[in-house]
Amino acid sequence: MPVLSEATRAQIRAELERYPERRTALLPALRAIQAQFGWLPPEALHEAGELTGFDANALAQLASFYSLLYLKPVGAYVLQMCNNAGCYLAGADSLIEHLEQRLGVKVGQTTPDGVFSLRLAECIAGCDRAPAMMVNRDHVENLTRERLDELLATLRHEHESRSAAGSTGRNGAGPASARPAASTTQSEEEDNRG
Known part of the structure; x- marks a missing residue:
């Protein structure tokens, strides 16, 4: 069952169409996921991996580089x-x-x-x-x-x-x-x- 909202999925698809190189859309995709959940749940990263063609682990590694992307739940x-x-x-x-x-x-x-x-x-x-x-x-x-x-x-x-x-x-x-x-x-x- 999908965890990403249809709006988040649509936003990720739009980012993928926007950039000729798919990897360029990964950061905006991660931001869209975090906007939905407040952090980056593993299930959402897995689903985003299916949408983008990148492994969920690669998405988590990318997110770990940025201090404003959260791989664990955080406060409001x-x-x-x-x-x-x-x-x-x-x-x-x-x-x-x-x-x-x-x-x-x-x-x-x-x-x-x-x-x-x-x-x-x-x-x-x-x-x-x-x-x-x-x-x-x-x-x-x-x-x-x-x-x-x-x-x-x-x-x-x-x-x-x-x-x-x-x-x-x-x-x-x-x-x-x-x-x-x-x-x-x-x-x-x-x-x-x-």
Whole structure:
């Protein structure tokens, strides 16, 4: 029985038709699958392999290269704190500890309620506004403990509102309401690893 929705299957077929080289359509296909599920389930990768002509293992290997493609279930909001030199020197290490304490999880874990996943990112190109992190696909920069607390409260409220309205608020793009206007920019990066 198919696990991919007809809309996702149609999107993958459209991507395959769009590119003369089939492998070029793989990344957009993986994004389409993740948009449906919030991550890349093995059954969906197998089905996508049948559609694209590539082995499911090859698709999983491709996905593992990108930090915004997830091979395991993640929270509705994936928090990726940059721990590269610029952010580290600006205090990212203490902010990571603060996030672990506030969320009750360690880096690499998801909160029991499935709202937040905490990860590290090597560099998110926000060194001039460090420390920085990504919330799903959005940059949040010039972070402090207070700003993190504010952001977590906003995200939790938004998640509760979406849940009450019947929407899961999955991790495609970060929420507009969570973006502090002066210091957040839309990320150009589309995908990454699980």
